Amino acid sequence: MRSVWPPSPAGTELSDEDLELVYGYPEDLRGPFVQVNFVASADGAVAVEELSKGLSHPADRRVFLLGRDLADVILVGGGTVRTENYRGARTNAVRAARRARLGLAPAPPIAVVTRTATLDPAGPLFTDTRVPPLVVTTSRAETGALAEAGADVLVAGEDDVDLPRALAMLAERGLRRVDCEGGPGLFAQLIADDLVDQLCLSVAPLLIGGAASRIAAGPAAAVPRRLDLASVLVEDGFTLLRYRRGRG
Template structure:
């Protein structure tokens, strides 16, 4: 692995963004499994966790699907000495909010995303979701955004984040959200860690959902640590 200064320079967002730049983070086994026992932690390593935390430190907002947030036990992001110092140096807000995508507005008002957080979460839902559920989340302190009528509209969601000044978007999955972003051609960078493990069958892909024409990416960097390969792919011209 490289030193922290070089790592930050490699993974930082382009300067002067005036529109959302979306990076997506995933870890897979060498045979393509996205999880072990239903969660991604079994595939990770200290180096991968460092890159994952850096993605949060450098972002304006963390974007995640509700299924992943629920399975992984998400809470609001916390202050840490490294995060606080880095974000202050870069002129970013103290802690980035989490924006959770839930077309049916399924996040309960007592979720740790709302009750254990420094900054209010953003709940991105569809217009067809239950208005009462949206009102309950708003009353609990969430910033509720309607992006799409009958389902999730990725472009509308990113426009809503941009309207809030949140252009540095760090997407942490899950597979359906990643698939939706691919289908809408809204992925600018993929940070993919390949773990030196064979997990066997039973686990899904890192992207699912609607089919899309293949999108060509360029390899921007490759790092290795203890057998784990950390790859960074960027869309051409970004």
């Protein structure tokens, strides 16, 4: 993997340490910093046969796992948890050493945003994990079975999840580095609430067609949100774009 923006010497391959500098969170955060991580085809599809793994590549996977390694918490929508059959975040000796060096917990929790809390307490999110998941939901949701399965339930809203409030609650727990892995509905709501600080978008050199969803599908922003291009990495035809919240 090499960088074309900012430009690096021709042929220079980026090391893991280089990527940490590229994708690292700002230091001394006092509030939440939300990074959103997506892969899409060249024609904008976010899935092949309803799963994102059909678009993935080792380069994209490397950045995806790095995003997890650098984060305090992984934020994901309930629909994505069910479709992708989420389990707890994994690690290995190298990745655990990186997190320890950065002063982070051994593994980040998964925080699921779900208005109804319709999750399977016998699913791998609860049974195949190193740390209990957080369920970010509403006061109307039935959460007793999830709490019994070990979930830490955060109530942020009555009828719908109040995302600013939810992120503030996570920040109060020291979970400020937020790595959002989708899905499109959650991303759209983050955009509408003007909560996105960074977008990491991997573009796969594939054409999918059909009726696959775009990376954001839901409420629109009151006005378009300006992003600044922060980096462009390439490998094997895949383009890994990183955008930061615009300064203007």
